[in-house]
Amino acid sequence: MRSYAYPVMIYGIVLTSCLLMPVNSCTAQPAADPSLPSGTQLVIKRDAIHLISPDQFRVPISLKPTRQLDVRSLVEGIVQNVRVKTGAKVSAQEEVLRIESAKATKLLERAKANVKAATLRRDLAKTQVGEGKQPQAALDLAEAELDVAEVDLDLAQLNFDNTSVRAPFQGEILQVNAVQGAFVNEGDLLMSLRDSSELSVRIPVNRNDVKAGDQMEVTLDNGSVSGTVQTILPLTEEWQALRQLVDTAAIAVVVIDNKSGKYHDGQTAYSNIVPRQPVIELANTSLNNSETGTRIVQVIRDHVVRDIEVELLGPVGEGRSYVTGPLQDRDELITESSQSLVDGTVVIPANPAKPDSTPQKPGNTPATPGNSPAF
Numbered sequence: 084m085r086s087y088a089y090p091v092m093i094y095g096i097v098l099t100s101c102l103l104m105p106v107n108s109c110t111a112q113p114a115a116d117p118s119l120p121s122g123t124q125l126v127i128k129r130d131a132i133h134l135i136s137p138d139q140f141r142v143p144i145s146l147k148p149t150r151q152l153d154v155r156s157l158v159e160g161i162v163q164n165v166r167v168k169t170g171a172k173v174s175a176q177e178e179v180l181r182i183e184s185a186k187a188t189k190l191l192e193r194a195k196a197n198v199k200a201a202t203l204r205r206d207l208a209k210t211q212v213g214e215g216k217q218p219q220a221a222l223d224l225a226e227a228e229l230d231v232a233e234v235d236l237d238l239a240q241l242n243f244d245n246t247s248v249r250a251p252f253q254g255e256i257l258q259v260n261a262v263q264g265a266f267v268n269e270g271d272l273l274m275s276l277r278d279s280s281e282l283s284v285r286i287p288v289n290r291n292d293v294k295a296g297d298q299m300e301v302t303l304d305n306g307s308v309s310g311t312v313q314t315i316l317p318l319t320e321e322w323q324a325l326r327q328l329v330d331t332a333a334i335a336v337v338v339i340d341n342k343s344g345k346y347h348d349g350q351t352a353y354s355n356i357v358p359r360q361p362v363i364e365l366a367n368t369s370l371n372n373s374e375t376g377t378r379i380v381q382v383i384r385d386h387v388v389r390d391i392e393v394e395l396l397g398p399v400g401e402g403r404s405y406v407t408g409p410l411q412d413r414d415e416l417i418t419e420s421s422q423s424l425v426d427g428t429v430v431i432p433a434n435p436a437k438p439d440s441t442p443q444k445p446g447n448t449p450a451t452p453g454n455s456p457a458f
Contacts, residue, residue, distance in 0.1 A: 142357075148348055161266055175253045179250055190242060191240060258275045286334070287322055288354065293312055301339070303352055313337065330398075361410050365403065
């Protein structure tokens, strides 16, 4: 920390500097004593600012359908009658394509024949047992064989029914991979389907502030939406850097009703504990409250006092915190002042360093014009 005496020019309100900063970054503070004359000397203690890039804490967050799946072939055969295209809306159990499968057809025919043969054997055994030519065990065996044949027929029928591929739920075709006339094996990808009537997002939160069942406002790229917190999960590996800022960070799974279709798959979402502007560590005594209730810090920027609105992220040990806001590399954080300062006040060193009076020698590199004296 360094301490310097500055004469304060109360008339020097530099409005144009605010134009270089995001809207609302300059917050009006109570006016200093109007009787304070220009040139008054006061002591301002300030710290150099070490900016932490927000990029190291950011991972893309987006809305995703709660239900989305890949439709795969359950039989082998030749693709026939592809009935849908990418982007098509389908209803539940609507046929989307058919597969011509000779194997499935033959398995069904064989299963039907086995049921017919087992039925004849059962009937014959029943007659012979009635005539005393066969023991009761022969009839029991024939009936058991018929039961097995009927189960095999059900399985063959189910397999054959899979040649008709149907949408498992109402939704939208995301992608069609099947090609008319192409041969597919069991397990090959045919198409992808999504239901965007309900969206979800996995978003970092402070575990102390959110619990399952809460209604939570999610900030989006074009506004915000309310959703229900389904569950709270531990931070995933990609979010571990966030613990540096918030010890109690976790992942909330938030479900959003989208029957109106207002929101869409892939829409960007933001977490209020993930910084989007530079981060600094500071003493809590440097934090002040504005008239509107927001948190601000005061910095010296190009010899002008600036009120910078910041957001409190989390504590760093005893009496210190991380904050984020529109701060710049050359800003100096005001930690203490012998007189309250107003945003826009111009301050200059009371004893600026004198320029070097040594005559320039040929070949010497002159000082860059316009450079500020070292404080």
